[in-house]
Amino acid sequence: MFLLILSIDSYSQCAGESDEILICDVENPVYKNIDLFALLGGSPVSGGTWIDNSKPLEESIFNGFLDAQKLRNSGIYTYTYIQDPTTLGCTSSNEATITVKIGPYAGYSSPNISTCDDVESFNLFQAFDGTKLAPQQNGIWTANDTSLSLNGNTINPKILGEGTYSYTYTMSALESCVAQTATVFVSVFRKPRPGSPSNLILCSTDNLAAFNNLNLNSRLQGQDSGGRWTEDELVTNELTSLNDNRINIQNIYNTLGAGTYNFTYTVLSTNPICTDSQSIVQIIIEEPIDFTGATLVVNSDICENQMATANYTAILTKGSQPVPNGIYDIVYEITNGTSTTTLAVEGTFIEGVFTFDINRLNFPVIADYTVRIISIRNRSFYNVCTNIIGTISDVLTITPMPRINSATVLIPSVCKGVAATAEISGNTNLSNGNYRITYNLSGDNTATNQQLDFTVTNGVGQLLIPANLIPNVGTNTVFNITSILDLASGCTNTASLSKVFTIRPLPNVASVVVNINTICLNQDATIRLSGLGSLTNITLDYSLSAANIISNQNVTLSVNSGNASFVIPASFLPNPGNTTFTLNTLLDNSNGCTAIILNNNQSFSVSAIPNNPVANNFNFCKNDLSTIASLTPNGTQYQWFDSVSSTTALNGSTPLVTGTYYVKEVNSSGCESGRTAVSVTINTTDLPTLDTDGQNFCGLDQPTIQNLSERTNASGILYWFDAAANGNQVTQNTLLTEGMTYYGYNFSTTTNCYSDALEVTVSLSNCDVTPDFFVPDGFSPNGDQVNDVFRIPKIEFIYPDFTLEIYNRYGNLMFKGNRDKPEWTGRNSDYNVGIDGIAPNGVYFYVLQFNKGNKKPVQGRLYLNR
Template sequence: MAINLLSFIKNNLLKFSVFFLFLLSSNSYSQCAGEDSSVTICDIANPTNSNINLFSLLGGSPAPGGIWVDNSKPLEESIFNGFLNAQALRNSGVYSYTYVQDPSSCTDNEATVTLIIGPYAGVPSPNVSTCDDVESFNLFQAFDGTKLAPQQNGTWKNSVTNAPLSGNTINPKALGEGNYSYTYTIPALDTCPEQSATVFIAVFRKPKSGTPSDLVLCSNADLTLYRNVNLNDLLLAEDAGGRWTEAGTNELTTLSDNRINVENIYNTLGAGTYNFVYTVLSSNPICTNSQSTVQIVIEEPLNFTGSTLIVNSDICENQITTATYNAILRRGPQIIPNGSYDVSYTIFNGTTTNFRIVNGNFVNGNFVFDIDEDDLQAVGDYTFTITNIVNTASRRACTNILGTISDVLSISPLPRINNATVTIEPICKGLDAQVVISGNTNLANGTYRVSYTLSGDNVAASQQIDFTATNGVAQFSIPATLIPNVGVNTVLNFTNIINLTSGCSNPVALSKAFTVKPLPNVGAVALNANNICLGHQDVSVQLSGLGNLTNITVDYSLTDANTLLNQNITLTVSAGNASFTIPASALLNTGNTTITLNSILDNSNGCSAVVLNKTRTFVINSIPNAPATNSFSFCKNDLRTIANLTPAGAQYQWFDSVSSTTALSTSTLLVTGTYYVKEVNPTTTCESGRTAVTVTVNELDTPVLDADGQNFCGLDNPTIQNLSDRTSADDELVWFDALENGNQLSANTALAEARTYYAYSYSSTTNCYSDPLEVTVSLSNCDVPDDFFIPDGFSPNGDQKNDVFRISNIEFIYPDFTLEIYNRYGNLMFKGNRSKTEWDGRNSDYKIGVDGIAPNGVYFYVLHFNKGNKKPTQGRLYLNR
């Protein structure tokens, strides 16, 4: 046994304290457990028995360091230090304690101390009493609490009748007033004799305050009937001579007053519970006074108007067998006290009504309760209606106000479409496929979600889409992104359907094949459009790169300066090309207009392809305004040309008729008539309208010179007027000294030899001149006068008198003369002619003399007349400064 016990301890070391584990593992091999021993204790009340050292009770020579095991306890609780309080053992009996050493230290490694604890019946209290209102009195309470308590394994009996008691309690209330005694006996054990103790119990009478009955009223009752209530009427079997008390109502005015006014209580204090206490004083010190409380209860009806009921939760028909339900009742605007309530409700399924009642608690205005699933066993809508609510803490004096409080719980059917008809029309690549579900379904109006896959030409897994069913018909779209491949065998496979309103779902086994048609190939399409002038031209649009298409419908839009959305035009394609026009009437604004190809429809299969990034911007140029101008009046001899008309510039073109298509050059001479001008924008070539311009070219007759009218004698000092007198003209005559940029000459301007003068007829009305009459004047048409002479000297001294040598009027008489002057040495000093008629005494031409100044002296001249074969003449002259 020692080895087995030690083995058990070692195997359960984790359940023992670390301290004892350490002791066990650190024992010396020389230690032993000693010998078994047995000790009988009959005087357990002796104080020495409160701390017994078990090691000292071992026989032999035990070694310290072992472990003590209390054999009366489970092994997990049995290890202790070997010091025992025997007085703590509540029963007499035999107790054993084993001292255990490490088995490796000695063969006999275990010794047991056996304690025989004799009986102890305790010490009764001298005076024990109780009241007859006590229903259970523990007889152990009759022992002296200052002494060691009696052991618990004895038996009680009535000391008078010797009848045993079933336990250790008596019922004073059943015994009644009187004196009673009971004996407690613990049998003998070993050498210790039996012990007994007798207790004496006095039972005293408690006064009777009577059995109360409460007055419970609703505030909406006729409280005038309760203005004089006798509180004694609300008690039964009470002792006389008691008195009534209360707190708060002030209805009792004296100690002998027993009447109250309930109506006044309500009017003053409102609804509530008002306690009135009837007290009868006790005639002995053991029993307490007796009190009975009569409650005057005035309740207000609770108002549940506006309350809501939520029954959780809607389910599907396949959940009926496992579903559980609850409901929450929420108060309306009126405060509902927390507490326990009985709630009555009905369940109506459309044909029958079930009545139910449930108890629960309102907590902060909410009442939550469970619903029996047996009431919800079929598909349908169940209407829950609250019919009554009662606070269980209330006295149910009032009928509470409910209003209508209801909710509907639905058990929804599973959606079924396995036998439905599915229709999918052939669709063009890039478009959504429209799916229509009809026929044999149970789809109620509402929203659903189907799960599906695609197989065949197009493959897609785990797809979902929502749709709405109306009158048993539903439709949805398969996104174009899921069906990119062309072919006649794309298969739609339904796998599941969910009613999104009810959340009910059902597997589906339903398939439908459909066709995806090819789109026209528009990847190589190119677009071109020409610039135009506003209002004058249609825009020509050219398409190329149309491949094998033969007949198409083009959808295009215009944006920017002009907007025209989604225009459709049907075109025939030839060799991949097609064209169309945008009418000028659709292009009302100038500026950049962008044409965008939206799509191209292949009319052979009805498929349309979206054209990406196919745009062309063309310009609608503004039309210049018709030029603003005036009539023009010119003179013929001005030789005005188109260049002289305004407006002028490279952008303007002039025409000689309104319909002419050939513009006149700027050098075209103007004639009297109507000309037409338009503006042409050099950048856009846009043309304005033509403006008519009236041109008048005024012409005057050229003056006519009389025969030999140009010949004069300079000696006569002829003037322009003399020349005019020899000219005929219909208009005013004016003279200029040059053909171009000349100076107009006045009538008294002297004529000059060989000078050319230009005469014009002039109209002050038109301010025009005629073509010029060119006259070169001769002043040599003179006879030699009698007073012609040649001076014989001059004095060039700067006194303004006779400072030059000059033969007067020789230029008129002999216009071709030459004059030579020589000094006395034969050196030529001066050579003159018609343009050089005067010698100033300087030798500027031939550089003879000091500083070119001819000195005083005699000089010689030679005059050649050069007229009429007249011989030259010679002479001398004197120069005197």
Template sequence: MALKLPFPPKLRFLHFIIILGLFLSRSNASAQCDPTNNSIVVCNVSDFSSKTVNLFCALVSYIPGGIWNDDSFTGGLNPVTGILDVQAIGLSGIFSYTYAAVGSSPTTVFVTVGGYAGVSNLGVPACSDNETFNLFLGFKGDFLSPQSNGIWHDDDGTGAISGNYLNATVAGLGPHYFTYTMPAIGGCSSKSSTILVTVKRAPEPGVPTDLKICSDNLMAYSNLNLFDLLTGEDPNGLWKEFSTSELAGVSDSTVDVQHIYSTLGAGVYNFVYTVKPIGADNTICNEKTSTVSILIEKQLDFTGANLVVNSDICEMDIATATYKAVLSEGNQGIPDGNYLVSYKIGGTSSTVSDSVTASFANGVLTFDINRLNFPQVDDYTVTITDIVKVGGLGLCNNVIGLISDMLHINPMPRINSGTLIINAVCKGESAKVIISGNINLADGNYSIIYNLSGKNSAIAQQANFKVINGVVGDILIPFGLIAIDGDTTFAVKKITNLTTGCTNTSTLSKIFVVNPLPDVSRLVLDVKDVCENQPVSVLLSGLGILTNITLSYNLTGANTALNETVTVEVNSGAASFAIPSALLISTGITTLVLTDIIDNTNGCGAIINIGSKSFTINTIPNLPIVDDQQFCKNDKATIANLVPKGTQYQWFDSLTSTTALNNNTLLVTKNYYVKEVNVVTKCESGRAVLNVRVNELGTPVLVQDPLNFCGLDKPTVNSLTAITTASGTIEWYDAAVNGNKLATTALLKEGAAYYGFSYSSTTTCYSDVVEVTVSLTNCDVTPEFFIPDGFSPNGDGVNDSFRIRNIEFIYPNFTLDIYSRYGNLLFSGNKNKLEWDGKNSDFKIGIDGVAPNGVYFYIINHNKGNKAPKQGQLYLNR
């Protein structure tokens, strides 16, 4: 029988053309070598004659012994022989190969490999559940495989190919055509092959739905058809069970779930349904299975279970406490294993929930509870809300019932912020202690341990009391423990709630007084002497623990009074009071006598007689007599210059100042106050006021500066006055201190200093000094001056030196050099050295430094206005 191709007529013709082309291509040598362009073109790759090409054919000339390099890493090249296997490349494209030999430059050859699309089978099968069917399986294996860089085309438009893979689940059943094309390249035409893929139907075992059920709901599943747990399955399949024995055979599909649980208990039971491919020609698809699972979970019943949370604690143990919950099974036994226990903790202000994984062992489960869940004093109820076996299926609502226990965190009794009230008692009485205020004592029975210290001492004394409706009962300190009068400290060291057993330390303490009769055995009386009109203070000491007393006293002597009383406060055994000024109207000696004392804090009193204390009321000095005073500023007058004078007087710069001025304090224009102090009694007069005026003249001010004059004008001291302004008369001195007053006609001297003062004839005061230094070289004229032609240094007082008059004013920077006839320099002069006395002591020439009679020569350098030096001669004649 002739084989019928399953191609449409058009495709059968195309297939024939492709085969014909392959046949014809084998009869042609398709490799084309072009040495001029270093290129080789191989279009018919499948032709045996084109399988290998010699790359040397593309070289015009070359040096033997070189090596070929596969630039494109195609893998088909022998680098020594230059033989390239184009079929080994497996790709179409243009590839480069470079030949390099010693003594020549590298040469690159370009090989164009045309496309090859392979030879297709008559048809290949694929199963409909295959998502990655390789389309290259559609080519004949006994032919050269197609190149891999081609493009697949979905001829039927299935949209099911990606790259070279077919998703048969998308393509659907039936035949499908796909064309593989190698595109044209470098003069080589494109190549194509079409394959046929027939998609066969895969078997459908159905989509399983697991049966999840709790043990309390099995009655409805005593005749369960397993097919009820499948959807979309093929018929005529076979069932298989594993751990159960419910099926009568492979065709049976009915099971009794109640029986499974009764015989095997809770668990997971699997049943597998297997179907084969439909059709004898369907050899490509495999048989398929679906697994149906029946999941049975046992319901747990905790009815009658008991929870104990240990232990109740006191508040002080909150930070370190540990809590353990013990859960015991109830009517139903609980299998050993791990369980997730959920619980809640309810307090007065909040409720928290938590969970823990713990193990039941022999019917008992124990777990710890975080102490952070019990943060404060309260009554906490711990309630189990759910218990689930770890790894269970969560199918059952376990029976929990009410499982709870209460945990008590009891407060520590606190009284430190409370108030102790212990009223003072007299010796021989018991003291009543009252605790009130900010305390947290709940109603009940309490015990305290207390100590007594101070005047009375006792250690670790116990007293019990009750708290009813928040009120603390009285606590009594037996009078036998407080037999000594004085301050006693009652200190609570510990308090215990006798019901809860919670104990707390205490720092609450109170000092109370056991009052004695007033003790005046150490009383000391002191009264200081005072000045007239001053208060008289009476000082008392040695009063012990008294705090408030009433005294009775008498006055005798210069002032008299009888049966006077005064109430005074006592601090640390000392007190003071002032005798009213109305009782002290006379100066002189007065005597104070105390007669009795009463302790106002307890009403106890005593008659006393401690003698008497005398004091003196001294008279005060009279107010000082003063007159206003004036001074000159330059006098630098101080407090010591004020009248009246004496050590008994004190001076102040204000009426209220308490600090006396030092005698060296400089005076300024203002009011000063003086008082007299009696050096013996220290009594003081009032303050008298006087006005001090410190006269001051302004410093003279120069209106011309610098002070340059011309010596030719014969300036005088009056010339200085003419260029100075002042607030008084100007007077000039030759020194700032202790200088000589200069006459107004006195000539000014070059470089001399002058000191000017303003003087007031009214106040006879001088101002501060102005100091000036005079220059007499400010001469703007340059007249000719007389140069003597000789001199006679014979000591007769006439013409004894050679000097050029006024040259220092006209040419202030001049120099004068005098030479002997031998050219020896004898004298060098300037404005500071104007005269030559005929000696050459400066230069040590001649006998004993005396220049002999004769002619000498001089040179004058004017050093002003570019005036040329002047030369001349003079005659020295002794």
């Protein structure tokens, strides 16, 4: 290693002092990571910025560690260290530069470098040892044989030919670093020669059998012997082995059809440097392109006034057979019956379409021109075949301008609202076909720039002026044609042709009103018309639809003061249902004009006669309180009567009585059925009666409902309820209750009817005994269900109005009882005795009032023991 460090700047500075380094053995690994900061002289302060002066400003800043082996050229490089003097308190310069000098390095050549003589450019730097540091790039190459060609660092082995050649690479000295050289040797090997191929091109219509044993070697020139023939993926299977060189072209076509078939001749390389060589012989079989069914359209037909500026485009479209895309040469001819012009054009078929322009000078006069294709050739084909053309042609027509200024126009008078017929004939040049005129109307009716299409046959054309353009009545409407267009050719010409005609008035039908009433089946329908104004005699056309259908019936009517009427016979109305009357037209017989009636439909109903109602006889119970509403059928369409001839229907709330009633159906249209007789029977059951004082019982006897039934005159079973309406049935063994009202009904098993209710309020106080009472002298309210209350047995039946008062020994009232409150439980919250109204153990006193028969009250005492 040769290292030379020189001090250049002796001034102390914040960035240190500049210095330099000379490197003569750059391949030494120590130069892969040079710390430039360590090379600064003086006392540099760290933390500054390093600048690589060999790079653009935006790439120049780096970390100060240099890989010298990445410098690919020998030369001088500088790196500047910059420090901020303000931050550091320095006053001297804040920059220092390290200069790095890289000496020459020529690298190490490889011992064996080879290439093939088919290579046209070989880079000599490929001849260096790739395991060593690559040589620097700014040296000079020289050929050791001055006759050899050299272009910078590349040679052309194809020109050099087979042999071995040497070249030297020189890196110049730098200061004390001496120059270096490296010599490389390149061996050039010969590549195998596969020969120059000659393709065989045939048409499918040629004599392919002449090539049934074709030697492929005969299609090569200058090839090395010993090669082998193959084909891509064995498409034809003609080659049976690597030594086979003969093919049958007739068999190829019969099997695979037209196409390009590649056969490859391969010569193997005798050295490891050159690759094998190949030549490809193509057997090309073409088929004629079939244009059968192809069409030619020459755009477009023109009028004689366009001849000076017309442009013509022809579009050739293939038929059912495919036509390959590509560039074609086409020859065509133009004939007008007197002369023929032959022309050629080059263009492109794209997806079966070929478009080309034809110069207008080829169509000089008014005539029909036939453009016909003569030949078509595909430039990408070898064109060994003659294509199938057939007849492909089109006719281009140049049409004369239509002229009618000297023609005759006839327009008969018309009714208002009806289109007017105009007839054009006489002196015109119009051939049979379709035309369109532009016209104006003036006078009584005005319109501008209107158009009408019409057909000319044998010199005569008829057209209709729309009714909406001639709404005004009068004798002075002017029809003026301003232009005419031939619809077939599109040729148009100005015109000046006029005619005056008359518009007759229509009958005024704007106020016509139709009235039809609903009818029943088999009735005639009367149609009443009003709003006919001053009309006197008219003919109507009308139709019926919906339930009854009839079309275009005519009736002639006299009109009186704007009104008229007529009858549609019942035979026209055989079906029930909604029927629509449509007034189609109204003809004023005085001038022959007919008005079309719009939206004058009137619906009416032909109502079916209802069938006689089906009804049964009825039996009701008297207490059912049945009314007419109880009978069936019922509903708003049914009416009930109390006699066959009555005209007043009975109200639904009318009570029923035994007798015969009659019902009929009246539908919504008022059509009535016949009457059906219905027998009504109102059944009654006798009301039971109660025996005298039968409501009075003695509660001591524990009387039941059965006992109450026995006090009536009913011979059967009475049914008793606890309420007059919606009550609960009371069974026969139920005990009677004091003051309770019971309702008894007698039931007939014959009519299944109940009688009216027998209402009985029971008294259980009818006891005629005066027994000695047992008044208990004590009780024990401790909840053991034994003697828990103080009660005088049966007193409520003998003395129903009794009262009982109980006092404590202090004279305070503890309890007050009666029939509804006969028991004392030893507590009474009505009186504040003890805790929670509980009476304590002890002696208590009672006062018993009988309130019956002047019997005196009694007093006594009792003992409460819990």
